Amino acid sequence: MEDVEHVMKLARLDLSAAEREEMRRQLSDILEHVAKLQELDTAEVPPTYHVLKTREIWREDEVRPGLSQEAALANAPRRRDGCFQVPRVAEEF
Amino acid sequence: MNYEVVIGLEVHAELATRSKMFCGCPAVFGGQPNTQVCPVCLGLPGVLPVPNRRAVEFAIRAALALNCAVASVTRFDRKNYFYPDLPKAYQISQYQHPLAKGGYVGIATPAGPKRVTIQRLHLEEDTGKLLHLPGGDSLVDLNRAGVPLMEIVSEPELSSPQEARDYLMQLKAVLEYTGVSDVRMEEGSLRCDVNVSLRPAGSAELGNLVEVKNLNSFRAVQRALEHEVERQRALLEANRRVVRETRHWDEASGTTFATRSKEEAHDYRYFPEPDLLPLEISPEWVEQIRSQLPELPGKRRRRLVDEDGLPEHDAAVLTASKRMADLYDACRAGYPDPKTVSNWLMGELARLLNATGRDLSQVPLTAEHLIGMWRLMDQGVLSGKLAKAVFEEMFRTGKDAATVVREQGASQISDEAQLAAVVERVVAANPKVVADFRGGKEQALGFLVGQVMRETRGRANPELANRLLRDQLRPG
Numbered sequence: 001m002e003d004v005e006h007v008m009k010l011a012r013l014d015l016s017a018a019e020r021e022e023m024r025r026q027l028s029d030i031l032e033h034v035a036k037l038q039e040l041d042t043a044e045v046p047p048t049y050h051v052l053k054t055r056e057i058w059r060e061d062e063v064r065p066g067l068s069q070e071a072a073l074a075n076a077p078r079r080r081d082g083c084f085q086v087p088r089v090a091e092e093f
Numbered sequence: 094m095n096y097e098v099v100i101g102l103e104v105h106a107e108l109a110t111r112s113k114m115f116c117g118c119p120a121v122f123g124g125q126p127n128t129q130v131c132p133v134c135l136g137l138p139g140v141l142p143v144p145n146r147r148a149v150e151f152a153i154r155a156a157l158a159l160n161c162a163v164a165s166v167t168r169f170d171r172k173n174y175f176y177p178d179l180p181k182a183y184q185i186s187q188y189q190h191p192l193a194k195g196g197y198v199g200i201a202t203p204a205g206p207k208r209v210t211i212q213r214l215h216l217e218e219d220t221g222k223l224l225h226l227p228g229g230d231s232l233v234d235l236n237r238a239g240v241p242l243m244e245i246v247s248e249p250e251l252s253s254p255q256e257a258r259d260y261l262m263q264l265k266a267v268l269e270y271t272g273v274s275d276v277r278m279e280e281g282s283l284r285c286d287v288n289v290s291l292r293p294a295g296s297a298e299l300g301n302l303v304e305v306k307n308l309n310s311f312r313a314v315q316r317a318l319e320h321e322v323e324r325q326r327a328l329l330e331a332n333r334r335v336v337r338e339t340r341h342w343d344e345a346s347g348t349t350f351a352t353r354s355k356e357e358a359h360d361y362r363y364f365p366e367p368d369l370l371p372l373e374i375s376p377e378w379v380e381q382i383r384s385q386l387p388e389l390p391g392k393r394r395r396r397l398v399d400e401d402g403l404p405e406h407d408a409a410v411l412t413a414s415k416r417m418a419d420l421y422d423a424c425r426a427g428y429p430d431p432k433t434v435s436n437w438l439m440g441e442l443a444r445l446l447n448a449t450g451r452d453l454s455q456v457p458l459t460a461e462h463l464i465g466m467w468r469l470m471d472q473g474v475l476s477g478k479l480a481k482a483v484f485e486e487m488f489r490t491g492k493d494a495a496t497v498v499r500e501q502g503a504s505q506i507s508d509e510a511q512l513a514a515v516v517e518r519v520v521a522a523n524p525k526v527v528a529d530f531r532g533g534k535e536q537a538l539g540f541l542v543g544q545v546m547r548e549t550r551g552r553a554n555p556e557l558a559n560r561l562l563r564d565q566l567r568p569g
């Protein structure tokens with residue numbers, strides 16, 4: 001339950017007691033399942049970085065037109081001086 | 094008790110690409126807010142990032158120049174946190190499989206040369222910019238969000254604020270020489286966070302680490318570290334604990350202060366970025382980039398010492414910036430005396446750059462200007478003293494030396510007849526000093542030469558003035 005509350009804080013989630021209990025149960029199931037997988041000996045298996053077996057796709061360093069300021073801010077609840085206006089978050093990261 | 098200082102640096106450099114890391118928006122500075130944005134860098138739903146090939150190439154180039162091993166497979170991860178400078182609520186970064194590891198930067202210390210290990214070099218995207226309003230809200234400009242950024246982390250192997258500064262200077266020089274970044278700390282294209290701790294001399298265990306942020310210049314890095322070392326030393330000597338925390342450097346007061354920060358703030362819940370494939374970096378690509386590396390600062394410094402006979406210190410100063418080193422080479426191509434070239438570049442030029450707060454790219458001065466001035470000095474047309482004024486004018490206006498000399502009437506008076514008239518006047522006006530000299534007081538001559546210089550506003554050829562005065566004053 002501690003883990004659930006920690007993740008809740010990180011993800012800014014507000015869960016009811018019943019929801020927390022359900023999350024705790026689901027998370028334990030997942031962790032138990034992964035623990036079981038980890039019992040396998042994978043020393044000889046090459047790591048899978050990605051499930052797709054395609055080659056990477058590159059972009060050349062070319063500028064392409066984007067959105068106008070008007071379009072960029074179109075869905076902003078509040079704006080000012082060409083910027084998104086948001087409540088101040090004092091926390092420094 | 095004796096304490097040992099342990100410092101590590103985390104440097105962020107914006108890559109000088111035309112477009113952003115994962116979208117085609119321009120990466121240049123200075124647009125109106127939110128005019129260099131698109132659905133990808135705004136974090137709108139349903140978009141996919143596509144890596145910029147040149148950004149990866151630049152990072153590989155930097156990694157090779159810093160003697161790192163480049164990974165054959167590298168991967169992006171999501172670094173999750175909530176802050177309005179990141180519209181996606183995560184930053185695409187690299188955690189488990191960085192692009193490169195295990196390089197080094199060489200610095201000079203009083204105890205001899207030292208190699209500072211680079212732990213890792215990885216790619217990530219820059220964040221947007223916040224402007225905090227007095228009323229409590231913040232304004233968000235996402236033009237910088239998604240600009241390619243390279244993070245370079247040193248091992249905690251630096252043992253003084255001076256070493257930290259030297260490491261940073263050297264790192265900056267390498268990035269500038271390889272052309273991968275503009276490396277301007279003042280504009281934020283080069284940023285530096287430091288972590289510093291103290292431990293009893295000889296102890297293997299690290300003390301509590303303090304991270305210091307908001308360092309916007311080389312001077313700030315050194316001053317903040319000096320302050321922080323003293324603060325921690327005072328705490329330890331008073332038998333108090335150093336708190337593990339992030340502190341903010343305040344330039345105005347010259348002190349650091351703690352920033353409020355919750356414990357879970359640094360739990361970023363990294364996980365592999367599912368929208369991007371791992372990058373496979375072929376050995377051929379790496380070798381091709383390696384073969385195109387330019388002459389790096391360390392090698393250039395050696396050349397200036399070994400071939401031009403400059404002192405280590407001078408060579409280090411001249412090669413710390415590529416523009417300065419290039420100017421030195423261009424001057425030497427047209428002028429034979431290394432010492433004259435280095436004296437002027439490190440003296441007058443550095444002084445004026447400092448005084449005007451500009452860098453070489455912003456002044457019209459070229460090697461031709463300097464070479465022209467030195468030739469006029471060698472020909473005796475221009476005195477060393479007046480040359481400084483001529484230099485200042487060239488620095489300011491970009492006019493060549495001959496033009497400035499003509500305009501300022503700064504050419505040296507080497508004409509005997511012209512100077513003899515001045516000498517006569519000076520002798521007539523200073524009978525007492527003349528009598529002193531004739532009475533055997535040799536220093537009196539210096540005063541008279543000074544008077545001749547003054548009369549000619551510094552233009553008299555001093556050797557000629559000296560000889561003419563002696564001729565005049567020789568006992569009948």
Ligand SMILES: [Zn+2]
Nearest residue numbers: 116118131134
């Ligand atoms: Zn974009």
